[in-house]
Amino acid sequence: IKNSLKTNCLSKQLNLVFKGSSYLFIAHKMSPSAGKTKELDSKYDEVVVKFVSDVRSGKLQGSYNTAVSTVNLLEQLIGDCQNATAFELCGAVRAVGNRMCRALPQELVAANMVRRVLRAIRDEHSSHANQTGDSLGESLQRLVLAAPARRATLGERADLRGPLRDHIAELRAELESSKSSICSQAREHVHADELLLTYGASGLVEKFLRNAAQRRYRLILAEGSDVAQSHAMASRLASSGVAVTVVDNASVCAVMPRVNKVLVSVRTVLPGGAALGAAGLHALTAAARYYSVPVVVLAPLYKLSPLHQHHCNWLSTPHTAVPYGALAVSEAHVVAPLYDFVPPDHITLFVTNLGGSSPSYIYRLLSELYDSNDHQL
Template identity: 40%
Template sequence: MEELSPTAERLVSEFVRTTRRQGAVPSRQVADRTLELLRQLVSEPGWRQTAQLVGQLRAAGRQLAAELPTQPAVGTLVCRLLKMAREEHGAHDEVHEARPHGAPPSQVDSLHRRLTAGRGAAPAADLSSELTGLRANLLAGLDELQTELDASADNIAREALSHIHADDVVLTAGRSATVLAFLRRAARERAFHVLVVEGAPFGGGHRAAAELAALPRRVHVTVIAESALFAMMARVNKVILGVHTVLADGGLRAPVGTQALALAARFHSVPVIVCAPSYKLSPQFHRGDQQEGFLESVSPESVLPYADGALVGRARLTCPLFDYVPPELVTLFVTHTGGTSPWYVYRLLNEYYDQQDHEIVQV
């Protein structure tokens, strides 16, 4: 039954309050705290059967996604754990005893899905039995997932020398910790020029430029305004971006202004490379600008100060945080496993998430 126990409800409510109170924090920090919450839910002694744990996790995932729709790591990590739980249970299920000798479970499952495609959904597995060691195995799986997150930035940065060459002109926007690690890795061995779009009115580009300029082996760094973006794009060799969420079709939920940047890059035939940790891969599609995750705005006071009272009274302003960038504007995703085309993101989603849990994640 998909409902939270009193202890789990208290943990989830406390997580939501803390996350909201902290305000704008890096998504990696939210991912780490989400893994800690999942460890507490798995360690809770109130469940015995896999079905009870799955029900609690699904209920927690729904509540977290509803309360924190703009935090991609929350729902996606819950889905990762749900897939782990089902796979652990499936490994002990009597149905899998008929598996061909030496064939991994994922290969058999994939073949079964292909053979049954178009003939109705396969019956849900029976998760009502109790499995000895399931709790310990899931906690070990969460530790492995934490290790994956800790190493993801370094693994993505290792691909830098494959994409950044000597004397390249690279353009980036705002401040992304993953992109900064990517550029730092390339700067160890190659000299190149970085154009940083300032990201007004938030000024993330200025902070990123200061960090890049402070490298021991300095790269040439230039901060440009958004208004100069199209003119400067003709001199750029490649665009390297961070992202808030990668959608199931290979599109992006990215900081506002990214769509205009990607359109300018396509006009000048400049490749757009997106550095994306695995926890930012969402199984949901873009369904229109009315999705809750795309509606978040902040006060426009930084654009039009309240001191300009006469003008403020005659103008209606919005300051949105996110853009939707369609997949045809993205050339390549760089994840911790290497480069992936936008059209093959679905294969990563099949590896990370179970299809019946996709609705938990909101965009």
């Protein structure tokens, strides 16, 4: 009996060992996104810490500034990686992205820029492999069947720093022209004698409305969480010749039947056509859907994220919803969401750098911008 028990235990241990070795063999063939995250060098560890501190302290504000700073950091990292393979470059870039995501989970734009650079590395490696003739003469069936093994070719050595600098320069040019590309479409979406409704203060929406000021439309601006910035934006638009009326955010349902179009900006665009916007935006879009008012969302391409809703449940400090001096503070449990989730059926059209896109087309844009292996950093 003892011998049989020992034999059974030994066989179970051998099975575990064989399973572990097979898993290790599969992991060796998987893409860099499936492996362990590479540890950062002390130099770039300090650079990432400074980046995080600048964002948290308010020195670096806005999605555009965050995206540009992330691209500059990654360009410096790639330039210092001498004689690095594509696999090593992906590991270094993913290490930076993983550290940013853990320290700043709400800054999805930084993670999006990391994914764009990872996609550039993969594309450059594929083009280099095609130029060397590694994939010539192969049928489509062989390429599909050999996809897992083909990922291991990221370990081949090729100096990709020059082509990657060109990719990063194109990405930086895209970031710089994103706002102007969207605002150039203002006259296509804003018509004369229309009554528009927007929510809160947004630099992109303000420039978009300024470009359409010749249409002689009317605007209702619902106050956002920062009332002072909302009034300042209304004052600047009024000085540009726009007829602006500022209302409380609780009055959107009362004025919605008279509105022709809702025009807003969001924090992030999610897969499936959903979006994350400022707190209170969901109530506005729900009222617009009830009264069949079209909702147009301005969203540059760098705001498109492959993450889903369950990754984005963040809370703000309670004083943003209830002041500390209020009488109800001692008796109430305050939950202040940082963003509102806007479902895709509340949105009519996304205006991106490439033009108008319906919510059902966002998945196609995501597949063009990011590689599926890099969705999870």
